[in-house]
Amino acid sequence: MVPSPSWISRINVPSPTAIRQILYGVILGVSLSIASTSLAVYYQARKRERRAAQYQPRPIELRREEVLSGVTGLIGNTPLIRINSLSDALGVEILGKTEFLNPGGSVKDRVALRMIEDAEKNGLLYPYTGSRIFEGTVGSTGISIATIAVARGYNATIIMPDDVAEEKVKALLALGAEVERVRPASIVDKKQYVNLARRRAIDFGKRSSLDRANSLTDNGSPHLLKSPPSVVISTLSTHATSGADADPRADEDIISKPRGFFADQFENKSNFEAHFDGTGPEIWRQTDGRVDAFVSGAGTGGTIAGVGQYLKSMNEDVIVALADPEGSGLYNKVKYGVMFDRKEAEGTKRRHQVDTVVEGIGINRLTNNIELALPIIDDAFRITDAEAVSMSRYLVHNDGLLLGSSSACNLVACVKLVRQMGWKDGQKIVTILCDSGTRHYSKFWNDEYLHTANIPNDSHIVLDLLDTPITSSSE
Ligand SMILES: *[C@@H]1O[C@H](CO)[C@@H](O)[C@H](O)[C@H]1NC(C)=O
Ligand SMILES: *[C@@H]1O[C@H](CO)[C@@H](O)[C@H](O)[C@H]1NC(C)=O
Ligand SMILES: *[C@@H]1O[C@H](CO)[C@@H](O)[C@H](O)[C@H]1NC(C)=O
Numbered sequence: 001m002v003p004s005p006s007w008i009s010r011i012n013v014p015s016p017t018a019i020r021q022i023l024y025g026v027i028l029g030v031s032l033s034i035a036s037t038s039l040a041v042y043y044q045a046r047k048r049e050r051r052a053a054q055y056q057p058r059p060i061e062l063r064r065e066e067v068l069s070g071v072t073g074l075i076g077n078t079p080l081i082r083i084n085s086l087s088d089a090l091g092v093e094i095l096g097k098t099e100f101l102n103p104g105g106s107v108k109d110r111v112a113l114r115m116i117e118d119a120e121k122n123g124l125l126y127p128y129t130g131s132r133i134f135e136g137t138v139g140s141t142g143i144s145i146a147t148i149a150v151a152r153g154y155n156a157t158i159i160m161p162d163d164v165a166e167e168k169v170k171a172l173l174a175l176g177a178e179v180e181r182v183r184p185a186s187i188v189d190k191k192q193y194v195n196l197a198r199r200r201a202i203d204f205g206k207r208s209s210l211d212r213a214n215s216l217t218d219n220g221s222p223h224l225l226k227s228p229p230s231v232v233i234s235t236l237s238t239h240a241t242s243g244a245d246a247d248p249r250a251d252e253d254i255i256s257k258p259r260g261f262f263a264d265q266f267e268n269k270s271n272f273e274a275h276f277d278g279t280g281p282e283i284w285r286q287t288d289g290r291v292d293a294f295v296s297g298a299g300t301g302g303t304i305a306g307v308g309q310y311l312k313s314m315n316e317d318v319i320v321a322l323a324d325p326e327g328s329g330l331y332n333k334v335k336y337g338v339m340f341d342r343k344e345a346e347g348t349k350r351r352h353q354v355d356t357v358v359e360g361i362g363i364n365r366l367t368n369n370i371e372l373a374l375p376i377i378d379d380a381f382r383i384t385d386a387e388a389v390s391m392s393r394y395l396v397h398n399d400g401l402l403l404g405s406s407s408a409c410n411l412v413a414c415v416k417l418v419r420q421m422g423w424k425d426g427q428k429i430v431t432i433l434c435d436s437g438t439r440h441y442s443k444f445w446n447d448e449y450l451h452t453a454n455i456p457n458d459s460h461i462v463l464d465l466l467d468t469p470i471t472s473s474s475e
Contacts, residue, residue, distance in 0.1 A: 071151045074103040075113050076278050080286040080430070085398035086415060089466045091424035094414050096433040097283060100403070104144040105171075106360075106435035107279075108137075108265075111302055112144035114274035115263045116152060123255075127153035130208065130258035134159070134201040136194035138299070138359055139168030140435060141265050146177035154261075157204075159197040164359060165442045187365050197262055204260030266300045266367040275306025283307060283430050284314055292427040293319040295413045297361030297406050298330055301370035303432060308376045319421075322373075322380040323413030323431075325388065325405075328362030330370070334380035339364060357385050357443050357453065358405040360434060379420075381413040385455050387462075388412060389444065392437065394459035402437035405444040410434070415465055 068074060078101050083094045099107035116133070119125040125133075132155040135145050142158035149156040158172050162181040172179050180200075185192040190199070265271050283291065294311050296304040308320040324331035329339035356362065363370065392408040395401040403411075410431040418429060437445050444450075450457050 071103045072113055072148060075109045076102070077282065078102065080283065081433075083395070083399060083401070083411065085395070086411065086466075090415065090418050091426070092418050093426060093428045094411070094418075095287070095428060095430045096407070096411070097279065097430065098433050100407075100433055100436040102144075104140075104147040105439060106140040106144065107303060107432055108141040108144040109147070110274040110278055111265055111271045111300075112141060112148050112263070114278075115265065115268055115270040116145070116148055116154075118268075118270040118273075119261060119263075125154070125259060125261050126255055129153075129256050131155070131261060132157055132201075132204055132258070133261045133263055134197045134204070135263045135265065136160070136192075136197035137265065139164045139172075140360055140439070141263075142177065142179075143168065143171050143175065145263060146172050146175040150176060157197075157200060159193045159200065161193055165440055165444075167439060167441055171439075194264075194266060198264070201260035201262035204258075208258040208260070265302065266369065269368065269372075271300055271302030271369050272306045272309075272372050275303050276310045277306075279303065279432075280307040280310025284311065287428055287430065289314065290428055291315075291318055291430050292423070293321060293414075293417060293421075293429045295321045295323055295410055295417060295429060295431040297323040297325070297409050297413075297432075297434075298370060298373060299361045299363060299406075301363075301367060301373040304377065305369055305373035307432075308373060312376050319378050319417070320376050321413060321417050322377050323361070323409045324380055324382050325356045325358040325362040325409055326382070326384055327356045327364075329364040330362065331380045331382045333366075333374065334377050339366070357450070357455065358383075358388055358409055359440070359444070360404070361406045361409060379417070381416045383409045383412045385453075387465075389450060389455055389457060390459050390461035391415075392444065393457060394462040396437070397459060401433075402445075403433055404435040404437055404440045407431075407433040407435065408444075412462070412465070415462070419465070419468065 078098045080095050080097055083096055086094045097107075099110075102109035104112070116125065120127075125131055133145055133149050134157045135142055136159045137145075139160055142156075142160060146156045146158065156175075156177040157180065158177050159180045159182060160169075161184040163184055169179055169181070180196070182191055182193050182196060187194065189195065283294070291311060294304075294307055296307065298304045304320065304322060308318075311318040312320065322330060322334055324334075333339045388405055388408040391412045392403055392405070395403060395408070395411070410433075414429050414431050418424075418427070421427075423429075442449070447457050
């Protein structure tokens with residue numbers, strides 16, 4: 001027998017058998033805890049393997065040897081570029097998804113295509129039936145819808161606030177869309193552009209079914225008078241669906257009826273899905289599954305929700321950060337849980353819903369697509385107009401990239417995130433280059449306009465931002 005060490009005799013342990021039992025107990029406990037830890041590690045590894053199996057790595061297709069079917073064939077599958085100036089300055093990889101290369105000129109092409117395709121799949125829309133698509137938008141989604149509508153045999157009516165950049169209206173008119181411009185108003189106002197788009201879709205549906213019924217009555221088939229008006233409201237969130245056809249596939253007559261279709265990018269989940277099934281997987285492939293953060297603004301919330309959720313489903317450690325312009329309530333919602341904006345509280349908010357030169361992102365109400373985004377947003381950055389303008393000038397001078405306001409906002413947020421995380425070892429930050437500067441000549445790229453708005457038009461703010469030493473908790 002091994003003599004008991006002195007400490008055992010001091011605590012007065014009765015017998016060697018008891019010591020053995022204690023030892024066994026300790027060994028059992030330790031091995032159990034090792035077993036459970038390794039079990040957890042094992043399950044995590046399995047989860048990763050399963051995800052990896054779902055993800056089929058394939059190169060991003062080059063369209064060299066392929067003939068695409070029409071303009072919609074050009075939508076999506078956009079290249080990812082390294083923003084060289086910012087990446088070199090920060091020692092990380094700032095990567096931009098070049099959505100401005102879509103045929104309609106913006107990331108919204110993906111959303112418009114998916115909304116229209118889903119409506120066709122669900123039997124709500126049929127091409128070449130005289131049907132008309134209605135949407136309320138600050139412009140880009142309208143241009144995308146107008147483009148796809150022509151290609152697919154629909155007409156489009158776009159309702160937009162009257163303060164958006166003039167070049168967007170010109171593009172819409174050139175594409176043959178009907179444009180209605182309204183005073184910016186709150187969402188509770190019936191004349192707010194989104195509400196008006198829904199209203200117009202309903203009116204169109206009622207009118208066209210009435211016209212049709214009348215012409216058929218002349219031909220001696222009055223039964224159609226009783227058929228419901230051909231109004232299609234895509235979202236369930238509205239009470240106006242009562243006029244929709246119960247079973248749209250019921251018969252030929254109903255199918256060939258002209259319909260008013262309200263696309264509703266703010267509420268419809270097709271928006272989210274376009275990014276969850278398209279943009280997200282593309283980014284994962286293009287970075288070979290190595291992405292540390294995704295940064296995006298939110299106008300409807302579809303992009304950040306769809307891409308963010310997809311990337312997190314592949315690797316839960318991916319950081320999702322929101323870039324929010326001045327006047328938007330989302331920053332406060334993410335940071336403090338309330339949609340409170342200081343400008344609004346002080347009564348300095350003017351007639352704009354979101355008072356900023358940045359168009360297309362920022363919002364002051366919760367929509368279905370924003371709700372999908374909120375749970376996965378890890379951090380938010382408030383970007384001032386001056387910062388966004390500064391970034392756009394910096395990029396044009398250093399990279400030859402002429403970008404729109406939301407892209408510039410996104411890139412300022414990328415820099416802020418990198419500084420906050422203290423990253424400098426090649427971490428990959430992906431963001432969206434939503435549209436080109438050519439969509440923004442009348443405001444964001446108009447030096448005189450900026451001068452009257454008292455917004456500096458050089459890149460010194462970005463230079464300062466890149467120069468500031470890294471602090472652990474700067475905003
Ligand atoms: C509606 O679209 C059809 C086919 O796409 C076109 O022939 C027609 O001129 C359009 N109507 C209007 C009023 O724009
Ligand atoms: C979105 O629109 C489709 C038709 O395009 C409709 O069937 C669906 O119910 C809508 N979904 C939501 C969540 O609103
Ligand atoms: C800023 O705007 C002024 C006109 O207001 C213009 O002369 C100048 O070139 C602009 N500077 C930059 C860096 O774009």
